Amino acid sequence: MLRxxxxxxxxxxGETPLEIAVGAxxxxxxxxxxxxxxxxxxxxxxxxxxxxxxxxxxxxxxxLIRPSGYYNLKAVRLKNLVQVIMELSxxxxxAFFNRDLEDLRSVLLGVNGIGKETADSxxxxxxxxxxxxxDAYTRRILSRHGMMEEPSDYETIRHLFEATLPRDLxxxxxLHAYLVFxxxxxxxxGKPKCESCPLKGWA
DNA sequence: GTCCGGTCCT
DNA sequence: AGGACGGGAC
Numbered sequence: 764m765l766r767x768x769x770x771x772x773x774x775x776x777g778e779t780p781l782e783i784a785v786g787a788x789x790x791x792x793x794x795x796x797x798x799x800x801x802x803x804x805x806x807x808x809x810x811x812x813x814x815x816x817x818x819x820x821x822x823x824x825x826x827l828i829r830p831s832g833y834y835n836l837k838a839v840r841l842k843n844l845v846q847v848i849m850e851l852s853x854x855x856x857x858a859f860f861n862r863d864l865e866d867l868r869s870v871l872l873g874v875n876g877i878g879k880e881t882a883d884s885x886x887x888x889x890x891x892x893x894x895x896x897x898d899a900y901t902r903r904i905l906s907r908h909g910m911m912e913e914p915s916d917y918e919t920i921r922h923l924f925e926a927t928l929p930r931d932l933x934x935x936x937x938l939h940a941y942l943v944f945x946x947x948x949x950x951x952x953g954k955p956k957c958e959s960c961p962l963k964g965w966a
Numbered sequence: 967g968t969c970c971g972g973t974c975c976t
Numbered sequence: 977a978g979g980a981c982g983g984g985a986c
Binding site for chain 2: 775786787788790791792793794795796797798832833836840875876877878879880881884896898899900901939940942943946947951952953
């Protein structure tokens, strides 16, 4: 239903794996529009770079990513992320992502400030690994359609999708993107627009 | 005033 | 379990 409605999603927005990973951290509990401003500022200051982020003062980084909110917290989180890229791959982003999914995921989860959703977003969209990303929209949509016992564990929901979906990276990328589209535009927290929702009639 | 593509700490 | 982090858009 969602593919018919939306077509290829083109997700994740971002030109490079590093930009995608940075975006994944910056968008934590934050509207994407604000993240775009922050990423644009990083680019304008040539700061979308592992070495630059690594050597930047947290306050400098924070001032650039200010529009994305939680800027002091996220500045440290970005530095934590590039720190592990420096340590494990000498700052080589491609090399860092070129490891087994299990390995990459556990390394990312070991970074302070990167939880499951952020780790899986990076694995899927920056590293191209087949892993399904669960977020607040996913939970809300499943819940409202009576497809989920509440509260459901992150891993339980992830495995629910992974047990059913074809092992196709494009499908994984697109479905999560579609759920975000539906979550933003229809299955909103406040006033859901069920009548015009693409998932009207689904369960 | 509410909500946002969470996560960590107490 | 509850609180902190926070600017920007509607």
